[in-house]
Amino acid sequence: MKAFVLTRYGEPEDLTLMDVDKPTPATGQVLVKVMATAINDYDWAMVRGKPDLYRLLFGITKPKSPVPGMELSGIVEAVGDNVTLLKPGDRVYGDISQFGFGTFAEYVCVNEKAFVHIPGGMSFEEAASLSHASMLAYQALYDYGKIGEGMKILINGGGGGVGFFGLQLAKLHGAEVTGVDTGDKLLAMKSIGFDYVIDYKREDFTRNGKKYDLIVDTKTTRSSISYLRSLNTNGQYVTVGGYLHRILETVVMNPVISLFSNKRVKLVPLVPNKDLGIINHLYSQGKLKCMIDGPYSFDKIPWALRYFGEGRHTGKVVIHVSR
Structure with missing residues (x-):
C-alpha cells in the first residue's frame, strides 16, 4: 500500500510517499481502507517535532509512528479476533489518536473502539472533517x-x-x-x-x-x-x-x-469520539453542516500540511485518499 512516511522530524516536504506493507489486524483491531483523512494541529506538530515538549508524546529523537495522521473515514476490510462492534463492509469514521496514528495511508489497523458508523447521507469527506x-x-x-x-x-x-x-x-x-x-x-x-x-x-x-x-x-x-x-x-x-x-x-x-x-x-482534555452519536443525530436532522477546504488529492498531503500550518485554510482541510 501507499503511505506518507516520516523518518525524522523536519518539514512537511520531508514526508515521503512510499510503498509499505499492508497491515494485518491484531486482536480487537479492524483493518480499514482509508477513503479520506484530514489535517490537524497534531499532524503539524508531529511532522516538525515542535514544540519540543511534544516529543515526549511523539518520540524524543524521531517519530515513534512513522506514518502521521489521526483522523479518517473509510470501509472496514477485515477484522481481528474478538471484534464485536464492526464487520467487513461497515462505513466508519473517527479520531484514532487514543490508539495511535497512521491515517496518511491507504490502509490502517486500529482498535475497533476508535470508530463509529457513518450515518446515511454523509459522505466520506464530510465524515473525515467531523470527528476531531x-x-x-x-x-x-x-x-x-x-x-x-x-x-x-x-x-x-x-x-x-x-x-x-x-x-x-x-x-x-x-x-x-x-x-x-x-x-x-x-x-x-x-x-x-x-x-x-x-x-x-x-x-x-x-x-x-x-x-x-x-x-x-x-x-x-x-x-x-x-x-x-x-x-x-x-x-x-x-x-x-x-x-x-x-x-x-x-x-x-x-x-x-x-x-x-x-x-x-x-x-478541554479531549475525549475522542465521545459524543459523535450526538453529532451524527444533528447532521441527520440537517442542523449541522461540514465546512470542507478541499478535498485535496492524496499526493497533496505535504502541501496541505504546509497550507494548514500557515493558517491559510478555511474550515477543515480534507484529503481524498482512495476511490
Whole structure:
C-alpha cells in the first residue's frame, strides 16, 4: 500500500510517499481502507517535532509512528479476533489518536473502539472533517463552557474547523456569536452565520471593551489572565488548542484565578469520539453542516500540511485518499 512516511522530524516536504506493507489486524483491531483523512494541529506538530515538549508524546529523537495522521473515514476490510462492534463492509469514521496514528495511508489497523458508523447521507469527506473538530467544539461548549440560552460567545480562530462547528452548535441555543480570525476567512465566517467578525490583525478583542459569557479559544497565543477583562461576571474562558506553554499556563492559573474572581479559565482534555452519536443525530436532522477546504488529492498531503500550518485554510482541510 501507499503511505506518507516520516523518518525524522523536519518539514512537511520531508514526508515521503512510499510503498509499505499492508497491515494485518491484531486482536480487537479492524483493518480499514482509508477513503479520506484530514489535517490537524497534531499532524503539524508531529511532522516538525515542535514544540519540543511534544516529543515526549511523539518520540524524543524521531517519530515513534512513522506514518502521521489521526483522523479518517473509510470501509472496514477485515477484522481481528474478538471484534464485536464492526464487520467487513461497515462505513466508519473517527479520531484514532487514543490508539495511535497512521491515517496518511491507504490502509490502517486500529482498535475497533476508535470508530463509529457513518450515518446515511454523509459522505466520506464530510465524515473525515467531523470527528476531531466537532468533538473539540462540542466538549468546549457543553462539558466545560456550560452553554446556555442566549449567551454571548466569542470563538478565537473562528475560521477553522472547530470554529465552524462551534458556531453551529452555539446557534442551536440562540447564542450571539463573534468570530476572530483574518483574511478571506472573515467573509466565509459572515456568510455562514457569525453575528460579528473581528480581524485580529486590526483589532485586539481583549482590549475593545466588549464582554462575553464564554470564550472558546483554538489559538491560545497569550496569557489566560489577559482574557479575563473580556469575560462577564461568572464568564468562562475555554481553550482547546494553541501554544503549548500557554495551554499549560491555563491549567496552572485556574485555581489561582478562582481565589479572587468568579471567572474561570479551563482546558478541554479531549475525549475522542465521545459524543459523535450526538453529532451524527444533528447532521441527520440537517442542523449541522461540514465546512470542507478541499478535498485535496492524496499526493497533496505535504502541501496541505504546509497550507494548514500557515493558517491559510478555511474550515477543515480534507484529503481524498482512495476511490
